[in-house]
Amino acid sequence: MLSLEQLKEITRQSDSKIVLLVIDGLGGLPRPETGKTELESAHIPNLAELANKGNCGLTDPVSPGITPGSAPGHLALFGYDPVKYLVGRGILEAMGIDFDLKKGDVAARGNFCTIDSKGLVTDRRAGRISTEENAKLCKKLSNIKLEGVQLYIVPVKEHRFLLVLHSEGLSGDASDSDPQQVGVAPLSVVGHSPGGKKTAELANEFAAKAKSVLADSHPANMVLLRGFSQHPNLPTMNEIFKLNPAAIAAYPMYRGLAKLVGMKILNTGATIEEEFDTLVKHYAEHDFFFIHAKKTDSTGEDGDFAAKVHALEEIDRLLPKIISLSPDVLIVTGDHSTPAMLKGHSWHPVPLLLYSKWCRADHVREFGETACASGGLGKFPAVEVMPLAMANALKMTKFGA
Amino acid sequence: MLSLEQLKEITRQSDSKIVLLVIDGLGGLPRPETGKTELESAHIPNLAELANKGNCGLTDPVSPGITPGSAPGHLALFGYDPVKYLVGRGILEAMGIDFDLKKGDVAARGNFCTIDSKGLVTDRRAGRISTEENAKLCKKLSNIKLEGVQLYIVPVKEHRFLLVLHSEGLSGDASDSDPQQVGVAPLSVVGHSPGGKKTAELANEFAAKAKSVLADSHPANMVLLRGFSQHPNLPTMNEIFKLNPAAIAAYPMYRGLAKLVGMKILNTGATIEEEFDTLVKHYAEHDFFFIHAKKTDSTGEDGDFAAKVHALEEIDRLLPKIISLSPDVLIVTGDHSTPAMLKGHSWHPVPLLLYSKWCRADHVREFGETACASGGLGKFPAVEVMPLAMANALKMTKFGA
Numbered sequence: 098m099l100s101l102e103q104l105k106e107i108t109r110q111s112d113s114k115i116v117l118l119v120i121d122g123l124g125g126l127p128r129p130e131t132g133k134t135e136l137e138s139a140h141i142p143n144l145a146e147l148a149n150k151g152n153c154g155l156t157d158p159v160s161p162g163i164t165p166g167s168a169p170g171h172l173a174l175f176g177y178d179p180v181k182y183l184v185g186r187g188i189l190e191a192m193g194i195d196f197d198l199k200k201g202d203v204a205a206r207g208n209f210c211t212i213d214s215k216g217l218v219t220d221r222r223a224g225r226i227s228t229e230e231n232a233k234l235c236k237k238l239s240n241i242k243l244e245g246v247q248l249y250i251v252p253v254k255e256h257r258f259l260l261v262l263h264s265e266g267l268s269g270d271a272s273d274s275d276p277q278q279v280g281v282a283p284l285s286v287v288g289h290s291p292g293g294k295k296t297a298e299l300a301n302e303f304a305a306k307a308k309s310v311l312a313d314s315h316p317a318n319m320v321l322l323r324g325f326s327q328h329p330n331l332p333t334m335n336e337i338f339k340l341n342p343a344a345i346a347a348y349p350m351y352r353g354l355a356k357l358v359g360m361k362i363l364n365t366g367a368t369i370e371e372e373f374d375t376l377v378k379h380y381a382e383h384d385f386f387f388i389h390a391k392k393t394d395s396t397g398e399d400g401d402f403a404a405k406v407h408a409l410e411e412i413d414r415l416l417p418k419i420i421s422l423s424p425d426v427l428i429v430t431g432d433h434s435t436p437a438m439l440k441g442h443s444w445h446p447v448p449l450l451l452y453s454k455w456c457r458a459d460h461v462r463e464f465g466e467t468a469c470a471s472g473g474l475g476k477f478p479a480v481e482v483m484p485l486a487m488a489n490a491l492k493m494t495k496f497g498a
Numbered sequence: 499m500l501s502l503e504q505l506k507e508i509t510r511q512s513d514s515k516i517v518l519l520v521i522d523g524l525g526g527l528p529r530p531e532t533g534k535t536e537l538e539s540a541h542i543p544n545l546a547e548l549a550n551k552g553n554c555g556l557t558d559p560v561s562p563g564i565t566p567g568s569a570p571g572h573l574a575l576f577g578y579d580p581v582k583y584l585v586g587r588g589i590l591e592a593m594g595i596d597f598d599l600k601k602g603d604v605a606a607r608g609n610f611c612t613i614d615s616k617g618l619v620t621d622r623r624a625g626r627i628s629t630e631e632n633a634k635l636c637k638k639l640s641n642i643k644l645e646g647v648q649l650y651i652v653p654v655k656e657h658r659f660l661l662v663l664h665s666e667g668l669s670g671d672a673s674d675s676d677p678q679q680v681g682v683a684p685l686s687v688v689g690h691s692p693g694g695k696k697t698a699e700l701a702n703e704f705a706a707k708a709k710s711v712l713a714d715s716h717p718a719n720m721v722l723l724r725g726f727s728q729h730p731n732l733p734t735m736n737e738i739f740k741l742n743p744a745a746i747a748a749y750p751m752y753r754g755l756a757k758l759v760g761m762k763i764l765n766t767g768a769t770i771e772e773e774f775d776t777l778v779k780h781y782a783e784h785d786f787f788f789i790h791a792k793k794t795d796s797t798g799e800d801g802d803f804a805a806k807v808h809a810l811e812e813i814d815r816l817l818p819k820i821i822s823l824s825p826d827v828l829i830v831t832g833d834h835s836t837p838a839m840l841k842g843h844s845w846h847p848v849p850l851l852l853y854s855k856w857c858r859a860d861h862v863r864e865f866g867e868t869a870c871a872s873g874g875l876g877k878f879p880a881v882e883v884m885p886l887a888m889a890n891a892l893k894m895t896k897f898g899a
Contacts, residue, residue, distance in 0.1 A: 155874075159898075161882035164897065166896045169898035179897075179898065180500055184898070184899060438856075442896060476878070
């Protein structure tokens with residue numbers, strides 16, 4: 098695999114257009130009754146036609162057996178080695194609520210929790226307090242002052258909040274205060290570098306003050322912090338691929354991930370149809386589009402096989418909106434599998450189809466896990482998808498003399 | 499690929515059980531008369547049924563084109579990058595005879611050889627003296643005293659012996675005395691580090707004394723030493739995978755390799771049937787079992803196609819003993835190929851089948867090289883087998899936020 102520096106040397110700008118449709122949690126597992134996965138059960142004539150004309154395969158988001166979170170799954174598809182380029186929990190939390198992080202900010206994921214009279218954690222989620230209660234408590238915590246640092250406490254959902262420290266010389270190199278178990282006291286945050294030590298000092302001071310502010314707010318009478326992290330400062334897709342890339346995603350976290358790699362975020366409605374219409378509207382303005390379809394993942398996580406099938410059929414029904422634009426390269430794949438049978442992300446390889454004038458069609462006639470397993474692209478790491486897209490768009494020159 | 503440190507972060511202990519059946523030298527090459535390999539010629543209905551219900555693929559033990567020795571072949575299957583974690587010849591020799599190495603010991607493989615009156619090597623194997631003669635000579639050599647070191651000289655087979663130096667501050671970082679050709683004198687051992695220099699000094703003193711002890715023992719009138727090495731101190735499978743692993747292997751070398759990664763060695767008889775019975779007997783005590791079947795490799799090395807086919811059929815016939823235990827994950831594969839047509843280890847990818855409740859069955863209906871080539875697991879490095887096994891046993895959490 099080439100490094101991003103090496104890739105940069107051989108990419109070139111051109112007018113050709115790439116559309117990458119990421120169907121979140123696309124891969125599945127067969128229902129015992131039929132032996133067919135969600136994708137294999139769905140009526141998806143447009144995807145089948147693309148598979149027929151295109152080249153198919155399976156991707157490993159990270160490597161065999163590894164179940165990726167959303168960040169590694171997407172970074173790999175954007176061309177970034179997910180084992181090398183890590184996004185911290187705090188940063189992801191900030192992206193999930195569209196928080197505008199500044200350079201140098203340290204973000205952490207916070208939980209309201211319950212402690213007993215001895216200070217031991219009895220519930221790591223404070224009985225999942227309501228989001229309204231959370232908002233009130235975050236307002237209280239926002240009054241805490243720490244010397245030389247600007248503090249942001251932003252409510253997320255239920256017991257979750259985002260903590261952002263804005264100052265100079267901080268680093269995310271600090272341990273969690275969340276002990277990940279009950280019956281023990283919250284841990285002291287420990288820094289592992291000069292910047293991490295400064296972060297730890299501030300975090301511990303914040304936690305101490307939060308404890309007294311929340312003393313009367315049982316069950317949410319304490320906070321736990323984890324995933325201290327900073328913006329990873331990735332090289333942009335423009336720098337590496339010389340693309341002018343845009344993202345169409347209804348969910349903040351995926352917009353955040355796209356922003357991390359320098360994509361322009363396009364305003365869009367939340368449905369697939371609205372997302373596809375957004376593509377049509379802005380098609381002239383960019384040469385790369387990432388479109389994110391979420392419903393397949395959430396229905397998979399709910400364990401709702403039929404709803405995931407339905408979500409796939411909805412995408413297929415609307416696909417002509419994309420096809421009629423005749424992108425030079427159209428890739429349909431997922432960031433990972435979310436089999437309804439497992440009710441969560443999984444390690445299973447993800448079907449991928451690539452259609453371009455130069456794709457070298459294989460014998461695959463339908464879009465499904467089993468069919469793609471014997472496709473012309475074989476099984477390959479998701480981080481290779483972008484080089485493949487660029488090549489098919491004739492946006493790369495020779496490597497080596 | 500994740501590092502072992504990264505893997506460690508996402509593995510978890512659970513009650514599910516993994517059985518890894520390693521059929522040594524499993525892969526083969528077709529006999530021209532039939533166009534079928536050993537595996538494809540064998541009547542193996544139980545393996546075919548597992549292939550049918552499971553997910554198949556091919557592994558590269560190291561990487562395409564590389565023929566592995568026994569150590570890299572097995573270490574890869576145990577999850578250790580075989581290019582990074584090397585086991586020296588001396589250590590392997592010690593493991594092959596169940597020699598109990600202590601921490602810091604340096605082991606080397608020794609050959610009795612023949613030298614002429616000028617001290618030049620005329621036969622690197624001393625005419626392959628008998629194992630009995632070898633034992634007598636090793637007894638003589640054991641009387642050699644070296645200052646500040648305990649010396650072990652242990653006969654192996656024919657002209658081979660094991661030398662172990664037990665002392666402080668030694669290292670395996672020393673060159674061979676074996677010149678690997680005749681007509682030249684044995685080389686002086688040269689150390690490449692302080693510990694290696696100490697080893698070299700002792701080895702050269704030993705060789706000089708051995709020469710005078712053996713002066714009247716023509717043809718075995720000198721020794722050649724190679725592969726100075728120390729225990730590689732690998733992180734254990736328990737540390738990485740949180741498993742309580744056990745090994746069932748009739749041959750010492752494979753028990754030794756299993757011991758290197760921290761497996762408990764179970765007492766077993768030498769036949770496949772006895773090995774499988776050992777699994778049944780100890781099934782409740784461990785959550786991971788490595789079972790080693792040797793005969794396929796030795797018959798392959800003998801070039802005996804029919805005997806290798808027979809050995810495969812014997813394994814298949816006894817397989818219900820394993821299947822009836824219903825392990826959560828059952829993997830059948832080999833450490834490398836040993837085609838009877840080549841009479842030795844080879845670089846050819848090795849068939850693998852994985853059966854679990856969550857394996858996502860593919861369209862492969864039989865267990866053979868050609869069938870596995872289009873399986874759902876594709877072709878992948880053997881070092882990924884353990885993550886895949888762990889995932890299918892639901893013993894891993896998500897990677898990345």
